[in-house]
Amino acid sequence: MNKDTLLRWYRTMMRIRIFEETVNEKFLAGEIPGFVHLYIGEEAVATAVCSLLEESDYITSTHRGHGHTIAKGADVKRMMAELYGKRTGYCKGKGGSMHIADFGVGMLGANGVVGGGINLAAGAALASQLLGNGRIAVSFFGDGASNRGTFHEGLNLASVWRLPVVFVCENNQWSSTTPYRESTSVEDIAVRAAAYSMPGAVADGNDIFDVYEKAAQMTQRAREGGGPSLLEAKTYRIKGHFVGDPEKYRKREEVMEQLDRNDPIKRFVERVLEEGLLTSEDLTRIDHETLEEVSSAVAFAKESPFPEPTEAYEDLFVEAGAQ
C-alpha cells in the first residue's frame, strides 16, 4: 500500500467519522430534522471499496448512506446542507439524510427502503455493459437487507447476465433492534454467493486492508467481464440504529468491547504507526484539516437559505428535450 493511498484512506475515514459525530451532535441539538442513521464504526468498508472505484463508477447505498457518499467523493458542504434541509444541499432540501446522493460522482443515492438499492446497482452495471463504457457498480447494503427478495433476484440476475457489479454486504451484526443471527439463516452471508455461482468472501470489515484486498479481486473481476461477486464485510454498528435510539435491546458492554477492540480507525492507526507507514504528524494534520472541513460544512449549511415553498413544485418531471 503506498503512502498516498494510506493518507487518502485515513482522510476519508476521518472525514466520515467527524462528519457523523458532528451530525449526531447537531441532530441532538435539534438542528437537523428527519431520521438519521450513522455509519460510525463501519468506515473501513466504504473507504476501502470506494478507493477501488473511479469517479465514473457507480454505487448505490442505504438509509445509512453518509459514509458511502463521502467515500465516493461527495462534498461534505453540500451534504451537510442537505441534512439541514437547505437549498444548497445535493437534493435542494428535498432528500435529507435518507436520500443523500451525488450523481455527479456516481453516487446514485441513499435509500430509505432496505434492500432498495441492490437492483439499481445491477441495472447501472447493465447499462455499463450495454454501453460498453467500462464502468462498474457497487451496491452497499446491510445484513438485514440480505433477507429481502431484492437481494436474491438481483444477485441471480447479475450472475446470469455476468454484470459488472460487486455486492457488498455490511454485516454490522444488527438490523435495527434485531441481531442478525435471529433473522438471517446463515452464519456467513457470503455463503449465499454459491446460490448464484458467484465468488463470495468474508472480510474483516474493521480491517481496511482486508476489505481492500478482497474487494480488489472483485472489482477487478467485474472490470474484466468476469461478472458479479459478493463480499461480506463483518463490522459493527457502534451507534444506535438511528440518532436517538435508546438502545435497550443490547448491552452497553457489547458496544464498549467493540469500540475498544474493533474500531476500524483505531486499528488502522495502530497498524500504520506500528509499521511506520505513516507518522502521527501525518494523522494529526489530517485530523485538523478534517475537523476544519466539517465545521465549515456546518457553517455553510447553517448560512445557506432554506428553499422557498414554491420550490416544492419543481424537479418532479424534466421537460422532454432536456434529457
Place this chain on the structure above:
Amino acid sequence: MNKDTLLRWYRTMMRIRIFEETVNEKFLAGEIPGFVHLYIGEEAVATAVCSLLEESDYITSTHRGHGHTIAKGADVKRMMAELYGKRTGYCKGKGGSMHIADFGVGMLGANGVVGGGINLAAGAALASQLLGNGRIAVSFFGDGASNRGTFHEGLNLASVWRLPVVFVCENNQWSSTTPYRESTSVEDIAVRAAAYSMPGAVADGNDIFDVYEKAAQMTQRAREGGGPSLLEAKTYRIKGHFVGDPEKYRKREEVMEQLDRNDPIKRFVERVLEEGLLTSEDLTRIDHETLEEVSSAVAFAKESPFPEPTEAYEDLFVEAGAQ
C-alpha cells in the same frame, strides 16, 4: 414399498395423466375456457410427495396445479367441473384451472402468480407450529419460481423459525419459453438450500422411488420439528407451457427423447413389472377404472349448470360471526 402404496401411486399418476390428456383434448375442442397448464411428465413428483402427507397436511401449488390437487386427494369430478366454469366446481366457477383448490384436503390453491404459493406454505406451517397440531406443509413450485424474491424470503423465514415445511422445486427445465439455465444461476437449485442452512437434495423427478425416498427424509424432519428442507426434483415438461403453445422455442426431438427415456409412468411400469412388484392386470384394471372415472368427471362437468350471473356477487367477504 408395499403393494398398496405402489397401487396407490400408479392410480394417482394415471389419474393425473388421464385427467390432463382429457383436459388437453377438451380445451382444444373449445369446451374449457381460460388458460390451462398441464402436469404431464411430472406426475411422479406430486404423487410421491403427497403420498407422504396426511389429509390434514397442507400443500400450496402453482399455475400448473392439477397434478398436485389430484395427488392431495381432490375429487376429479369437482375439479373438472371447475375447469368447465360450472357451479359444481370446487370454486363454484370462480377459479378455473389456475385457481383449482380443495381446502377440504389441505390443498390451499393453485396460484396464477409464479412463486406466489411459497410463503403461503411457510405461513400454514407457522400456523401448525403455533397451534401445535402436528401438521406440515409442502410448497410445490417451478424452477422459474426459484428466481423470485418470495423463494428467498420464504426459505429464510422458514429456516430461522424452523417451520415444518418442505419446499419442492419441480425443475422441469423450462419456465415458459426460457430454459432454466438461462434464467437460473445455479446448475442445481438444491444448492440454494445452503444459503438458508437447510438440507437440500436433488431427486430424479421422473423416478417416483427416488422422489419418495428423498422427500420422506424431509417430511419426517418437518414432523419431528427439525425445520424446513429443499427438494429439487429434476423432471421435464412434456407438453407446451400452456395448452395451445406453439412450442417454437424447443426442438421436437428434445421432447421425444424425454418421452421415450424419461416418462415417469413408463419408468414406474417398467420397474414394477420387471421386479414383479405389480402385475399387468393390476395396472390394466387401474387404467380402466381411471379412464372411467375421468370420463364420468367430464360428463358431470358438462351436465352441471353454470352459475347464475348474480353468484358473481357472492363469496367476497364472509359475515362476521360465520368464521
Place this chain on the structure above:
Amino acid sequence: MRNITFAEATLEAMREEMARDARVFVMGEDIARQGGIFGQFKGLPDAFGLERVRDTPISETAIVGAGIGAALGGTVPVIDMHFADFIGVAMDEILNQMAKIRYMFGGQANLPLVLRAPDGVTRSGAAQHSQSLEALFMHIPGLKVVAPSNPKDAKGLLKAAIRDPNPVIYFEHKDLFRQRGEVPDGEYVTPIGEASVVQEGGRLTVVSYSRMMTQVQAVCKQLGDEIAGQVELIDLRSIVPMDTETILASVRKTHRLLIVHEAVKRGGVGAEIAAVVAERTIEYLDAPIVRIGAKPFPVPFSPALEPAVIPQEREIVEAIRGLLGARI
C-alpha cells in the same frame, strides 16, 4: 373513561384480543425487542410470549405471504408493516392473494388477518417515509380498510379488525400515536363500515379521517362557534366499506361538501366520495365539491418544503369560509 394515547389504545386492543383468542398472534420487524417504532407493541412479549409476538426478518413479502398462509392454517395474524410506506414490497401478496383468496376459491376459505400500517407524514420523514396510501387499497376489491383518527376509535376498530373474518388493512397515522384522548372503560368494538358524525351542522358537510380529522377539528375551534356551528363533521373511519349513506344524508341536509385527507388529492379517497355524491345526490349541491389533499409531489424532506405539499390548516380554513359563502 381514561385519557390515554393512541398507541396505548391500540395496545389495549391487542392485549384484549390476544387474551380473548389464543389464535391471535402478531409479527413484524422490531416489535418484540423494541415494542414497535411507536411503542405500540410494548410489553406484549411479556404477556404472550415470543411465539405470539414475533420479530421477523426484513422480508415484508414473506411476512405478508406467511400471514396469509397462517390465516388459512387456522390462526389470526396481525402483521405490522413497520411503515405503510413499505407496503409496496408486499403488494402482490395483498393484491393477488389476500384480496382474492376467498373469492377466487369460491368461498372455501376465510382469511382473518389484519395488516397494521403506520402511515402519513412525520418529522421530515421525506419521500419514502411520509405516505398515505389508503386509496390504492380502496380500489382493490376484497379488502376492508380503516383509518381511525383518535384513541377511542383506534382501539375499537382494531378490535373489530381482529375479529373480522376478512382481511383488514388498518392504517394508523404515525403522528397520531402520541395523541391523547378519552377511551371508554370496558369492552367495546367500533363496527367497521360506520362513519361517525362528530359534530352536527346545517350548512356544510366536511368529511375527513385519520390525522386530517384532528386538523379539521382544530380549525373548527379556531373558526369560532358561529362559523363552526354550521359545519357537520364526519369522521369516515372506514374507507372500505364506506358509509356513503351517512355522507349522502348529510350533504342532502347541508348542500355543500368539503373532503380533507392527507393523501395525494389526485385519485385519492376524496375523489371517490366526490364521485359518489355527484352521482347520487348532485341535485342537492349548492356549491362545487371541494377536495383538499396533498399536492401531486412526493413529500419533500425540508421543513421549509413539506408544508407546501401536505395540506395545511390554512387551506382548510379558506375552503370552509369559501364554501359557506359560495352559491352555484
Place this chain on the structure above:
Amino acid sequence: MRNITFAEATLEAMREEMARDARVFVMGEDIARQGGIFGQFKGLPDAFGLERVRDTPISETAIVGAGIGAALGGTVPVIDMHFADFIGVAMDEILNQMAKIRYMFGGQANLPLVLRAPDGVTRSGAAQHSQSLEALFMHIPGLKVVAPSNPKDAKGLLKAAIRDPNPVIYFEHKDLFRQRGEVPDGEYVTPIGEASVVQEGGRLTVVSYSRMMTQVQAVCKQLGDEIAGQVELIDLRSIVPMDTETILASVRKTHRLLIVHEAVKRGGVGAEIAAVVAERTIEYLDAPIVRIGAKPFPVPFSPALEPAVIPQEREIVEAIRGLLGARI
C-alpha cells in the same frame, strides 16, 4: 395509412425507436424467444440482437429495479411486465424508486423508462390475470400513465413514452393486441397528456379509454346516428397527465358526463374525473355524473360470471339513454 394490428403498431414503435436511439433496449419474460405473449416483440432480436432484447428470469422486482438503475446509467429501458397483473411484484420499486428518484434527489437524475403492462380481461383469465390497475398509478406522483385504445395511438404513445425523459407506464389492453386499425405512414408521435375528441356532439360527454373506448364506439354505432350524434366522445389516452381542460370544455358544452372504464369503479380513474368536474364546473351539469366500471369483485373465471363483473355494452347503452333523458 395501413391497416395493422395493435400489436404490430407497438412493434413498429419499438423498431423505429430502437433504430433511432441505440440506448433503447427492452427486457422482460419470454420476449426474445417467444416474441412476447401477444407477439408484440416478434422479430426484435433479429433486428437488434439479444443484448438489446433480453429474456429475463421471473424476477419482476429485479427487472424493474434494474431498469431504474439502467436508466440512471444512461440507457433507455423498456420493460415488459408480461401481464399488468404482476405489477404488484415490483410495486415498491415503482412507488418508492421510479416515481420518486428525480424529485427526492432534487432533479439530479432523469429517469427515461417505459413500463409496458398488458392489462384488462382476456379469455376467462380469472382473478389474477384480468386486472386494470391504472388508478393505482394515477395516485402516485412522479409517474406518467397512458392507455391507448387503438393501433394509431398505440404506436404514437409508445414512441412518445420512449422519448419521454420521465418514467411512463404504458397500459396496453390484452384484448386489443389483435385489434386492427389505420396507422399513418411515416413518423409521428402522439403527445402524452392530450385527450382526443373522437366524435363531437352537443348533449352528452362520454369519456373513456383503452378497450372500453372501443365498446363505447360500438355502442354508438348500435344506437344510430340520431342518438349517437348527440354524444361527444373523448378518448382520454393519457391518465397522467390528464387533459382535464378538454373534458371540462366538453362538459360545459354538453352539460352531461358519462365515464366508462373497465377497471373497478370504486376508486377508479372515473372517480377522479368526476371529482374534477364536480369541483371545477359543477354549475354546468344538468344531470348526475355517471360512472361505469367493474363491480367491486375480483374478475371471476366462468364465462357465465365474468360479464356480471366487467362492464357490458348494455350498461353503456342504458347510461347513454338515461343521461340524454335526464334533467336535475
